[in-house]
Amino acid sequence: SQTIHQWPATLVQPVGSPLSLECTVEGTSNPNLYWYRQAAGRGLQLLFYSVGIGQISSEVPQNLSASRPQDRQFILSSKKLLLSDSGFYLCASQVPRSPDTQYFGPGTRLTVL
């Protein structure tokens, strides 16, 4: 089965600082990868997804970007954080052509001050 790693687990950053969150996947190859953001007490908002190396689709216009430099690595970045970027960021993996189950990492709690 798949294992999704995310780091850091918790991050406190000042407004205007850069951001880099990393997600790596074990136990599968060529997965679809996803970044979600979850505001407190809310559902998940899909930010980006990727079906292959270098292939990124953005779901909502925002201050963030994503990259997939390797098959099982997905990075979420920002050049200058905003207060509204605070939230719980989740990475997920899905094996194509199998039931559409997504496997989630443990998440990163980002607080922008």
Added chain:
Amino acid sequence: SQQGEEDPQALSIQEGENATMNCSYKTSINNLQWYRQNSGRGLVHLILIRSNEREKHSGRLRVTLDTSKKSSSLLITASRAADTASYFCATAPNSGGSNYKLTFGKGTLLTVNP
């Protein structure tokens, strides 16, 4: 707009009771899934029901799907304190091929009191 909407937003029951959560959606789906999230953690997949299925069981979980009403329900029988978590439904679009994107609801917070 949100594809999946869970109801109720919060549910508090006593251990041993059954818990029922509902999910409504708007567009045609390939399948509907239920996930669980413990506080501050990632989501864990519980069960998937396809659009041509009406009911599915897994342990203490029972899921129903009514595509005519565009709704699903998740029943947890004989609840335990450890079932305390948020439960989300997610829908996969009926677009053919690999279903890349799931649309998640806002979730139901279930509290099971000992």
